[in-house]
Amino acid sequence: MKKKLLLNWVYYPPVGHAVEALKLAKGYSLANKNLDVYLLLNANTPTELADACSWIKKTYSISTEEVFKDGEKAKCLQKIPKNWDYISSDNRAGRLIKGNDRVELVKTQEVLQKIFVARNSSILPVVHNPKITLSIPTKAKTFAKKFKHRGPTIAIMLGGAKGLRQSPSIEMWLKICLALEQAIPNLKIYFMGITKSDHHRTFTKDFTLDDVNYLIKHLKNAESAYNIGLWNQIALIKKCDIFLSPHTGFAFLAFLVDAPWLEIATCRWPLYFLNDVPFYSVLPKCNSYPSLDDRTKECDRLLREGKRVACVADDLIEKKIPEIVKGAKLLLDKSFTYNKAIKLHLRKIRKDYDVHRFPSFGAKKDENK
Incomplete structure (x- = not known):
């Protein structure tokens, strides 16, 4: 037994x-x-x-x-x-x-x-950071088939549970999307999220369907995938070449269906969840990043006061747009593997940040591959 x-x-x-x-x-x-x-x-x-x-x-x-x-x-x-x-x-x-x-x-x-x-107080052995894959229900796979496009595709979540406090403004999102359209021929963008909480769950705070329609109106080929249900969203993410968002736990789901994540990193948390899938983090120029649980950091104070963190100010996000485009191009390149992504990420954080505030990612193991 x-x-x-x-x-x-x-x-x-x-x-x-x-x-x-x-x-x-x-x-x-x-x-x-x-x-x-x-x-x-x-x-x-x-x-x-x-x-x-x-x-x-x-x-x-x-x-x-x-x-x-x-x-x-x-x-x-x-x-x-x-x-x-x-x-x-x-x-x-x-x-x-x-x-x-x-x-x-x-x-x-x-x-x-x-x-x-x-009954037992002994510590069980565990395999660290195993790759996991979600089995998507057939009904959701069938639903996702209606989203058809011959060309590069990006699924975008405009914000997470903290909303605008930790996300680019809608004006900056438009500039980001326009830059991506210009740099990537025949690009299709899907905006996904949920407009209200379901059974106290988190939702796409501060970004409404009006915001999504505003973006779609100004873009060449974009479509709303709001309020289509969790599994349908996951099935659509799996079909896309890239998932783009600020740091949000929802983005972890992209990794579970082998979709690369292009992260616009913000305080308080660094990317720490990996699943043998390529990624690119656009890191903020911020002395507080990552602030983690440090309540002495400026970003933590701003969040507790209900204010936006400094790293998502429009002028700073606009300066990051060329790197967002660079990250998207890398992730569209099938030769940009998970191991290459890890090595690039480690070089960036070692150059500009306190590495002790980041997870190790099993750096020695990955760098020897």
Whole structure:
């Protein structure tokens, strides 16, 4: 009989955190052949992604609102076994701070840590950074077929959960898209996002359908793919040559369907999730980047005050447009491999940034390939 691992990855709702769990679950599955992996996720994140992962036995949706209100008696906890062979938790769960982090998340993790018990305290082996691929539902693949274009294609998400505070303005997006159109013959652009929250999930904040239509009106060949559903968006991203966006956890999904990511990097977080897929990061000229959890940094202060971070100011983004175009051309070149992308990225951060604030990416391993 297989042993059972409970992976506790109940954290903030943005999709990137769910994707982290999918990759870690695969790492445990590969390293332990006699192990079934069960997953706990925040109910406000796209838990259905785990259904596309054959290496995950079952996923339990945890409502932090329910647990905050009802504690151990929360309905979402009642059908989950309390005893497991092994338990592995997101290490951020132990660093949540009352008065800083959301109270319902802090309370939920306190309850989860209390009620679930592991028979074994030993640390399981894990394969680090395994490549994972999402199995896209047939219905979504069929839907994506209606998006037809013979030529280069770019899917663009204008902003993430923080909206304009960490994204280029719509005026700068137009300049970016016009530059891409001019540099890449026969380019087709798809704008994707969601205009309102679904079951408390994150959405494309501050960028409306009016904004999208404004861009489409001024571009040669662009189309809206807003509000088409998560799996349909993922299927469309898979068909595209590039996914372009500011730093957002949603972009991690592009890697899971082998779509290269062209990242307009902003504070607070650097690119840290990789999946053996080419990428290019347009890094900001900013003394705070990446600010991470450092509350003394200017960018962190601006975000806490509800203001835009300095690195997305129009004048600074406009100066980055030539590099955005350069990154797009590199990613359209099939000879620009993941290993070349890693080497280029490491050269850039070693030249201009504090490398200790970035993930290692397994640099030694990749540079020797």
